[in-house]
Amino acid sequence: MYKSPLLHLSTLALLVSAATQVGAYELYADDNSHLNANLEAVFGVFHSQENYAISGRLNEGSSSWREGYIKYGLSGDQGLGGAGSAYGAFALLSSGSWGDGDAAGFSDGSERTTKIEDAYLGWRSGNLIQALGENGVDLSFGRQNISVGDGFLIQGDSLNLGKGLADGEFNRGGAYYLAARKSFDQTAVLRLGGQEGWRSDLMWLKSDNRAQAKTEMYVATLEHVAEAGTVGLTYIDTTDVDEQYASPAQLERDGMKTYSLRATGNAGVENLFLSGEYAHQDKPHTATEDAWYLEAGWTFADVAWSPNLSYRYSRFSEGYDTLFYGLSRGFGTWFQGEVAGNYAGPFNTNSRIQKVGLTVSPLENVNVGALWFNYDTIDRDLGNTDGREVDLYVEWTVNEHLMVMPLVGLYQPDKSAEQGGTQLGNNDSNLYAQLVFATFF
Structure with a gap:
């Protein structure tokens, strides 16, 4: 059976997160303070004609299941005169899975739970330190979602396994595909610099996710942000894991150091998109590992429906640790294929992956894509x-509070599980379908 450390991040997380920030319901506001009520609800229906051997508990056949979550809470900020502003948020999240559970067997359809998702406080400097620009100092503590770059290394703590592994020892409450829970349990974050020019982040992050072996890490970034693009360095020192829950690969995180160089932008050419990152990992007891990608895209802005065509090549060495990767720019980043990226593998390790993407916008509120x-x-x-794998999808923004996202995928493995692959019983083409609804206020 194919074995790998498994990391899962929702392909909906960024879309829903951005929409939620826009759609918050204002309870109170004056010149110096704001109090908002936030609601985010996502529900999905899924079917896979084939099952996969990753969890070791499924048999040949198909799976049909449903997932959903509701996140609800308050957020606000308070001006402090000439001393910047304070801000914070508190939110609960209720999640569940129903039916057969997912096609890899990570969930069994019986998961339900309600827990605290966000609980953080922060301070922004406003114009107090003019040399660093507006809000050039941002200090925050608590339970919150954290991202670095385009999610190649860190995009929240979003691996949401269910009861399908180790008698439920790694259960996080359901909604495996939707990745309901995304916040790191404990954080201390210092952000220096404004929206342009040189800026830096210094962070301490502690996961309470057993599937991530409760990893603790220190993160430092240095970026230069300009109109033509952003160039950044990232350093991650993973200093501790909980050995009780760690896989052999995750045990190497204790003392592992990761260095990366990344860049993204248009290089001053309208309609061009370029992106790339190289990550190098020094592990304490095994060989060094690395991963990298290069991507280019072009938007045909003068053509009907403004088609965008892109190509990406990515390579992940045999023992590369994917850490906390996830979605940042839509379907396929860094979740490469809805079947392969979720259930069958590869999970961004021991693999070379090519991706071609095409999107068109027939209506202002409709995007149609093929991967x-x-x-x-x-x-x-x-x-x-x-x-x-080929995936066809639609992103339909019905109104400011509702999104509908149908997707159909066709996945063709070369080998069955019996031949060294992961698909149980055969290597036939797998027709996969999902329909996701997201609402936010």
């Missing part, structure tokens, strides 16, 4: 996840 992926395993002695 093609090719998966090429580097070391097939560790398992064979060679294959191809």
Whole structure:
């Protein structure tokens, strides 16, 4: 059976998060203070014609299941005269899965829970320190969602396993695909610099996620932000894991250091998109590992429906630790294929992956997209996840409070689980479908 540390981040997280910030309901506001009520609800229906051997508990056949969550709470800010402003948020999240559970067997459909999702306080400097620009100092503490760059290394703590592994020891409450819970349990974050020019983040992050072995890490970034693009350095020192829950690969996080160089932007050319990152990992007891990608895209702005065509090549070495990667720019980042990225593998390790994407906008509130992926395993002695996938999807913003996102995927593995792959019983094409509704106020 193919085995890998598994990290899952919702392909909806960024879309819903951005919409929620816009759609918050204002309870009170004056010149110096604001209090908002926030509601985010997501529900999805899923079906996979084939099952996968990742969890070790499923048999050949199909899976049909449902997932949903509701996040509800308050957020606000208070001006402090000439001393900047204070801000904070508190939110609960109720989640669940129903039916068969997902096609990899991470959930069994019986997961339900309600827990605190956000609980943080912060301070922004306003114009107090003019040399650093407006809000050039931002200090926050507590339970919150944290992202670095485009999510290649860190995009929240969003691995949401259910009861399908280890008798439910890693259960986080359901909604595996939707990745209901995204916040790190404990954080201390200092952000220096404004929205342009040189800026930096210094962070301490502690996960309470057993599937992430409760990883603790220190993160430092240095970026230069300009109109033509952003260039950044990232340093991550993972200093501790809970050995009780750690896989052999996760045990190497205790003392592992990750360095990355990244860049994204248009290089001053309208309609062009360029992005890339290289990450190098020094592990305490095993060989060094690395991962990198290069991506380019072009928007045909003068053509009907403004089609955007993109290509990306990414490579992840045999023992590369994917840390907390996730969605930042829509479907396919960094969740490469709705079947392969969620259930079958590869999970951004021991693989070379090519991606071609095409999106069009027939209406102002409708985006239609197609994604093609090719998966090429580097070391097939560790398992064979060679294959191809095509995903077709629609992002329909019905109104300011509702999004509807249908998707159909066709996944073709080269090998069955019996031949060293992960698909149970055969290597037939898998027709996969999902329909997701997201509402926010």
